[in-house]
Amino acid sequence: MPSSFSAELRASATAEEEAYRHIQRALRLGRYKPGDRLIPEDIAAEIGMSRMPVREAFRRLASDGLVVLRPNRGCIVAGLTVDELYETFEMRSVLEGLAVRLAMPRIDEDELEELERLLERMERAGRSGSNDWVVRHQEFHGRICALSQRPKLMHQIAALHAVIEPYMRIWFDYVEKPLSARDEHAALIAALRSGDARHAEQVMQDHILDTAPILVEFVTPSRRQTPAGEK
Amino acid sequence: MPSSFSAELRASATAEEEAYRHIQRALRLGRYKPGDRLIPEDIAAEIGMSRMPVREAFRRLASDGLVVLRPNRGCIVAGLTVDELYETFEMRSVLEGLAVRLAMPRIDEDELEELERLLERMERAGRSGSNDWVVRHQEFHGRICALSQRPKLMHQIAALHAVIEPYMRIWFDYVEKPLSARDEHAALIAALRSGDARHAEQVMQDHILDTAPILVEFVTPSRRQTPAGEK
DNA sequence: GATTGGATAAATGGATACAAAAATATTTCG
DNA sequence: CGAAATATTTTTGTATCCATTTATCCAATC
Numbered sequence: 001m002p003s004s005f006s007a008e009l010r011a012s013a014t015a016e017e018e019a020y021r022h023i024q025r026a027l028r029l030g031r032y033k034p035g036d037r038l039i040p041e042d043i044a045a046e047i048g049m050s051r052m053p054v055r056e057a058f059r060r061l062a063s064d065g066l067v068v069l070r071p072n073r074g075c076i077v078a079g080l081t082v083d084e085l086y087e088t089f090e091m092r093s094v095l096e097g098l099a100v101r102l103a104m105p106r107i108d109e110d111e112l113e114e115l116e117r118l119l120e121r122m123e124r125a126g127r128s129g130s131n132d133w134v135v136r137h138q139e140f141h142g143r144i145c146a147l148s149q150r151p152k153l154m155h156q157i158a159a160l161h162a163v164i165e166p167y168m169r170i171w172f173d174y175v176e177k178p179l180s181a182r183d184e185h186a187a188l189i190a191a192l193r194s195g196d197a198r199h200a201e202q203v204m205q206d207h208i209l210d211t212a213p214i215l216v217e218f219v220t221p222s223r224r225q226t227p228a229g230e231k
Numbered sequence: 232m233p234s235s236f237s238a239e240l241r242a243s244a245t246a247e248e249e250a251y252r253h254i255q256r257a258l259r260l261g262r263y264k265p266g267d268r269l270i271p272e273d274i275a276a277e278i279g280m281s282r283m284p285v286r287e288a289f290r291r292l293a294s295d296g297l298v299v300l301r302p303n304r305g306c307i308v309a310g311l312t313v314d315e316l317y318e319t320f321e322m323r324s325v326l327e328g329l330a331v332r333l334a335m336p337r338i339d340e341d342e343l344e345e346l347e348r349l350l351e352r353m354e355r356a357g358r359s360g361s362n363d364w365v366v367r368h369q370e371f372h373g374r375i376c377a378l379s380q381r382p383k384l385m386h387q388i389a390a391l392h393a394v395i396e397p398y399m400r401i402w403f404d405y406v407e408k409p410l411s412a413r414d415e416h417a418a419l420i421a422a423l424r425s426g427d428a429r430h431a432e433q434v435m436q437d438h439i440l441d442t443a444p445i446l447v448e449f450v451t452p453s454r455r456q457t458p459a460g461e462k
Numbered sequence: 463g464a465t466t467g468g469a470t471a472a473a474t475g476g477a478t479a480c481a482a483a484a485a486t487a488t489t490t491c492g
Numbered sequence: 493c494g495a496a497a498t499a500t501t502t503t504t505g506t507a508t509c510c511a512t513t514t515a516t517c518c519a520a521t522c
Contacts, residue, residue, distance in 0.1 A: 014302045015476065016290075040504085050477045052283075055505090056290050059247075063294030065383070071245045072483055072504055087381045090333070094325040102321070150318050152296070156387070245505070271474085281507045286475085303474055303513050464522090471516070478509080486501065492494090 015049045019057035022047055027066055027077065029131075030166045034079025038067065064159050078163075082216050085167060089212035092160050095153060096145065096208060097201040103147035104197035111147065115189050118143060123182055130172035134165060140185060144192075144204075164215075171215045184210065246280045250288035253278055258297055258308065260362075261397050265310025269298065296394050309394075313447050316398060320443035323391050326384060327376065327439060328432040334378035335428035342378065343424055349374060350416050357412075361403035365396060371416060375423075375435075395446075402446045415441065 023043065026032060038058070040051040047054075062069040068078045080088065118140045125132035138161055145154050184207050191203035254274065257263060269289070271282040278285075293300040299309045311319065349371045356363035369392055376385050415438050422434035 014474095017302070051504090052476055052478095056287055059287050059290040060294045063291050071248070074484095074504070084383060087383050090329060090381070091326065091384055091387065094329045095322065098321060098325045150321070152315060152318050153322055156322065247505085282474090283506060283508095305474070305514095465520105466522090467518105467520075469516100469518080472514085474511105474513070476509100476511080479507085481504100481506080483504070484501105485503080486499100488497100488499070490495100490497075492496090 015047075015053035016056045019043065019047060019049065019054045020060055023054075023057055023061060024066065024162070027061075028162065028165055030169055032077045034077050034166075036077045038075040038077065040075070065163050080163065080167070082219065085164065085216055085219060086212055088160055088164055089208055089215075092157065092164075093205040093208040095157050095160070096141065097205040099145040099148040099150065099153055099157065100192070100204045101197045101201040102150060102153075103144055104192070104195070104200060106147045106149070107192050107195075112189060112193055115140065115143060115192070119182070119185050119189065122185070126172075126181070130169045133172055134168050137168070137181075138165070144188075167215055167219050171218045174218045175214075180210075246278075246284035247287045250274065250278060250280065250285045251291055254285075254288055254292060255297065255393070258292075259393065259396055261400055263308045265308050265397075267308045269306040269308065271306070295390055311394065311398070313450065316395065316447055316450060317443055319391055319395055320439055320446075323388065323395075324436040324439040326388050326391070327372065328436040330376040330379040330381065330384055330388065331423070331435045332428045332432040333381060333384075334375055335423070335426070335431060337378045337380070338423050338426075343420060346371070346374060346420050346423070350413070350420065353416070354413055357403075361400045364403055365399050368399070368412075369396070375419075398446055398450050402449045405449045406445075411441075 023038065032038065040054045040058070044051045044054045058067060058069055058075045061067045062075075066078055067075050069075050118136070122133065122136035122140055125136040141161070142154075142158070145157050148154070188200075188203055188207055191200040194200065254269065263269065271285045271289070275282045275285045289298060289300055289306045292298045293306075297309055298306050300306050349367070353364065353367035353371055356367040372392070373385075373389070376388050379385070419431075419434055419438055422431040425431065
């Protein structure tokens, strides 16, 4: 969550909320791999609660597309097929494109400088490892989305990011330091500076769709159909 | 659900699933109004189960954006502000636009004729009442989306439709029979016939964004901020 | 008379307990 | 020795129960 840490300030939420965040974070960090089973009792014990709130958290995570829930068969970490991964990028492309277009009226020089700072930080983070880079990358995209001032749109985009994040990590670890990333994001800032909303939308769409094939290529080796062969 | 009734064939799902579908349908039919409280015990008694599966269903419905769940304060039917309603149409415009663009390769003469049949059926349903028309309208849009062969995209679009459906009903009931609707959808078919994917995408985007202001206008009178004044 | 405080009632959240289903291990028979 | 059938274990799904929180109502005070 790039900029919505504020929600975590209220420490004493419900147990379900705690379970939801706990599992979500674990998934983001790649602690579980696609196809892995999430055992309610184990997770409940980890956080110190009963199975019930964990079960409820599972429902929400399933709605987010992060896990798959089958009746009487438990909860497994959702894996994306190559097609689904690509589809997710297609959806991101139009939604983030929309976000950029709507954000344009609120782009000023201050904001552009802030984005350049974030780009610089992303670049630096890229040297220390995939974890930091992915977080910074999310932050950069999240900043632009936030300027659209569309809460539901942001929520959707964040959900899509959460699904592909583990794959971004794998990708980053393979290619060491993606050189193209800096140029692409710099081009994005340039497009924003142009002031042409439609143009910026197109640049964002192209940027996201450009990433997809590279990522797909690196993910293909460990290609697992949804739950590793349906067990 | 226009075309996914197949999922209801398996009668003996879990109780949670039954509760989920039950409440979803009730919301679609406008049985509850935005801001209404959903009492777990009452719903549980209706279907003949305990509160627990109903509680779990609430979580999923909340993720879908159909209800709002606040800790220790129960479950209320989600209402959209005018801004949120408009935002939903913006998201629909780019996602359904994408769906049309991707569907284009699979559009042939047979498919065009089928769409014309659906348009005709939508027209006829419009005379009998808003219920039938909304269902047929969904069916028409759903058919196009299905041709994109993108399951996750379809799911997202269906979720957005579910949220705005009650408002579509209100709108339809106000304007008797929206004359523009027939022309707009016919133009959509014409765009598909042209074979130009980008053009069809644009027509779809325009069509959806055209609807939004009309609908917003009719919804404004009963304008309720999310939960009728936060109670 | 309005507002605040507290007591009571209601509803929610969560844990335990139990029943049903699935997965696993074991035995039996070919 | 292998396959099928059965018994056992594990795990999931649901109901009931209890604790905590919130809402309601009434009284006391300003």
